Amino acid sequence: MEINDRGRLALGGCDLVDLAETYDTPLYAYDEAALRAACRRYRDALAGAWDDGLVVYAAKAFLVLAMARLVAEEDLGLDVVSGGELHTALRAGFPPERIYFHGNNKAPWELAAALEHGVGRVVVDNLDELALLSKLAGGRDRPAPIALRVTPGVEADTHAHLRTGHNDSKFGLRLSTGEAYRAVELALDEPGLDLVGLHAHIGSQIMDLAPFTAAARTMVAVAAEVRRHTGWTPAELNLGGGLGVPYLPGERAPTPEDFVATVALAVGEACDGAGLPRPRLVLEPGRSIVAPAAVALYRVGAVRELNGDRVMVAVDGGMADNPRPTLYGARYQVVPAGRPRDPAAVSTTVVGRYCESGDVLARNVPLPRLQRGEVVAFLAAGAYQVAMASNYNRFPRPAVVFCCGGRSRLVQARETLDDLLARDRL
Numbered sequence: 425m426e427i428n429d430r431g432r433l434a435l436g437g438c439d440l441v442d443l444a445e446t447y448d449t450p451l452y453a454y455d456e457a458a459l460r461a462a463c464r465r466y467r468d469a470l471a472g473a474w475d476d477g478l479v480v481y482a483a484k485a486f487l488v489l490a491m492a493r494l495v496a497e498e499d500l501g502l503d504v505v506s507g508g509e510l511h512t513a514l515r516a517g518f519p520p521e522r523i524y525f526h527g528n529n530k531a532p533w534e535l536a537a538a539l540e541h542g543v544g545r546v547v548v549d550n551l552d553e554l555a556l557l558s559k560l561a562g563g564r565d566r567p568a569p570i571a572l573r574v575t576p577g578v579e580a581d582t583h584a585h586l587r588t589g590h591n592d593s594k595f596g597l598r599l600s601t602g603e604a605y606r607a608v609e610l611a612l613d614e615p616g617l618d619l620v621g622l623h624a625h626i627g628s629q630i631m632d633l634a635p636f637t638a639a640a641r642t643m644v645a646v647a648a649e650v651r652r653h654t655g656w657t658p659a660e661l662n663l664g665g666g667l668g669v670p671y672l673p674g675e676r677a678p679t680p681e682d683f684v685a686t687v688a689l690a691v692g693e694a695c696d697g698a699g700l701p702r703p704r705l706v707l708e709p710g711r712s713i714v715a716p717a718a719v720a721l722y723r724v725g726a727v728r729e730l731n732g733d734r735v736m737v738a739v740d741g742g743m744a745d746n747p748r749p750t751l752y753g754a755r756y757q758v759v760p761a762g763r764p765r766d767p768a769a770v771s772t773t774v775v776g777r778y779c780e781s782g783d784v785l786a787r788n789v790p791l792p793r794l795q796r797g798e799v800v801a802f803l804a805a806g807a808y809q810v811a812m813a814s815n816y817n818r819f820p821r822p823a824v825v826f827c828c829g830g831r832s833r834l835v836q837a838r839e840t841l842d843d844l845l846a847r848d849r850l
């Protein structure tokens with residue numbers, strides 16, 4: 425937590441009360457140097473642990489043009505999951521060969537766009553998509569480089585909505601049914617496709633490294649098995665993202681360095697044990713790059729005293745700009761931006777302004793007595809908030825700024841009331 429010489433909360437050298445004044449609230453403010461530092465930490469950690477590796481930022485966590493450009497400048501790859509994310513990346517000048525196109529039900533037009541722009545990998549999720557892509561890719565000059573997403577059958581200890589590696593997952597080709605092996609055979613037979621590697625992603629907000637080790641070992645075993653059957657050796661192994669971040673004081677998560685070293689060790693040992701050449705290693709962190717780098721700023725409106733010396737305050741945002749508490753029971757550290765060091769005085773529940781009882785951003789947090797008009801900051805707000813924001817109740821979505829060296833710049837304007845009407849027709 426950065427506190428400036430006025431005793432107020434700051435980010436990238438910018439005073440957060442001033443930012444709220446300048447840009448209005450709700451506001452998402454990102455520390456640009458922290459974003460770049462997080463990209464570099466991952467890149468350096470992988471370069472130190474593995475000969476040939478690539479860190480691919482998972483755009484679904486947060487993507488605007490400025491973020492796509494920053495990721496390109498930091499030499500990372502980009503994981504996109506839709507024609508919209510792809511379009512954003514390309515408009516930002518992101519090199520297509522470093523784009524990985526994911527998704528469990530890509531539309532024909534999205535696959536066609538991926539082929540037309542020459543994305544680095546289409547990560548094929550299922551047999552149906554493999555057939556569709558084969559058809560679209562047939563007859564082109566160059567075979568399309570693909571990877572196959574495999575469901576490794578690994579259970580990660582995280583919220584049920586954030587698990588993707590188990591056998592009932594809606595993502596990927598199952599090992600348990602033999603589907604994954606069948607997909608390899610089919611892909612190798614397709615002249616329009618160039619099967620480069622295998623992919624797995626076990627889930628998100630994972631605070632323990634053991635499931636990553638398990639998934640790495642499983643995937644190397646799959647690679648070895650595939651080689652025995654087909655003679656094909658994956659040149660690339662992509663083990664996805666999923667590293668958790670601390671949201672509350674006292675929570676601890678493994679560092680990106682721990683995560684990278686653990687995965688690299690597991691893949692290295694398993695490859696050596698199986699007599700498999702070491703593949704290019706790809707990792708796809710999203711949350712752990714962007715979550716810690718941003719705060720969400722709200723202004724306090726209605727204050728209500730509750731029985732038992734509890735207080736409820738309503739802020740000018742809520743579940744439409746941050747659905748995570750409602751969807752996953754996510755919890756946050758809340759700080760009064762103008763007086764971060766003031767001692768807690770009362771148990772406070774922070775609710776949003778949307779017409780829904782579940783619109784509670786933080787429950788029973790010890791805080792100073794908040795006043796109408798004061799600015800509160802939710803910390804570690806950089807991942808899956810702006811990205812998941814909606815227009816519920818027809819509220820305009822918040823503005824987003826990047827802060828660096830005490831200066832701020834708007835990277836996504838606040839929606840206007842007319843923006844809300846732009847797609848309506850009478």
Ligand code: LLP
Pocket residue numbers: 482484485503526586625627628629664665666667708709710711712748752807808
């Ligand atoms: N790669 C793939 C294939 C993914 O599906 C995801 C996230 C990532 C990488 C990045 O995972 P991360 O490092 O960010 O954990 N909306 C939820 C999170 C959904 C994650 C979806 N996939 C939330 O707010 O917690």
